[in-house]
Amino acid sequence: MSKVIVDISMSLDGFATAANVRAEEPLGDGGERLHAWLDGDDRDRDQLRRAQQAVGVIVCGRRTYDHSLPWWGETGPSGEARVPVVVVTGRGDAPAPGSAYTFVDGIEPALERARELAGGSGVSILGGPDVIRQCLAARLVDELWLHVAPVLLGDGIRLFERIGAELEPLEAIQTAAATHVRYRIGVADVPVVTVS
Numbered sequence: 001m002s003k004v005i006v007d008i009s010m011s012l013d014g015f016a017t018a019a020n021v022r023a024e025e026p027l028g029d030g031g032e033r034l035h036a037w038l039d040g041d042d043r044d045r046d047q048l049r050r051a052q053q054a055v056g057v058i059v060c061g062r063r064t065y066d067h068s069l070p071w072w073g074e075t076g077p078s079g080e081a082r083v084p085v086v087v088v089t090g091r092g093d094a095p096a097p098g099s100a101y102t103f104v105d106g107i108e109p110a111l112e113r114a115r116e117l118a119g120g121s122g123v124s125i126l127g128g129p130d131v132i133r134q135c136l137a138a139r140l141v142d143e144l145w146l147h148v149a150p151v152l153l154g155d156g157i158r159l160f161e162r163i164g165a166e167l168e169p170l171e172a173i174q175t176a177a178a179t180h181v182r183y184r185i186g187v188a189d190v191p192v193v194t195v196s
Contacts, residue, residue: 057118133160
């Protein structure tokens with residue numbers, strides 16, 4: 001079965017976006033600083049390469065899709081590699097012919113479809129925070145790959161809110177641009193608390 005990985009950047013104070021998220025600023029005002037590590041040193045670029053090699057399918061939420069499509073285009077965030085993207089949505093959309101996207105209603109059916117498309121490769125949940133929290137609450141995530149930017153945003157959308165889990169550290173790499181940490185989830189059974 002495909003490993004499900006959350007791979008996301010966040011601020012040191014726990015925000016996956018800055019405040020004022022909108023189509024023109026999908027990461028909020030100043031939120032692009034969370035991705036500065038993509039232009040970092042060789043160790044930062046190695047983190048991106050590892051993530052790209054581990055992934056056979058990407059999962060994202062509808063808001064992430066809507067806000068990112070102008071930059072991603074019909075090939076998705078992987079560009080010409082055309083890694084399939086499963087978008088969690090309740091709108092019943094049909095993808096444009098030849099696009100990288102598949103639209104699925106509900107988090108569990110979306111991950112089931114992603115695993116089918118992955119064919120044994122990893123499934124990466126890139127966002128947004130709502131979809132990630134749903135996956136964590138449903139205990140559908142195997143590993144967290146976090147890229148913690150050395151910035152305090154002070155406001156925005158928190159990544160982990162009312163979610164509990166036991167984590168096993170797997171790796172930590174410190175660079176000037178970010179601290180890259182990987183955790184395995186579910187070492188012990190810890191209650192997950194969610195609020196609707």
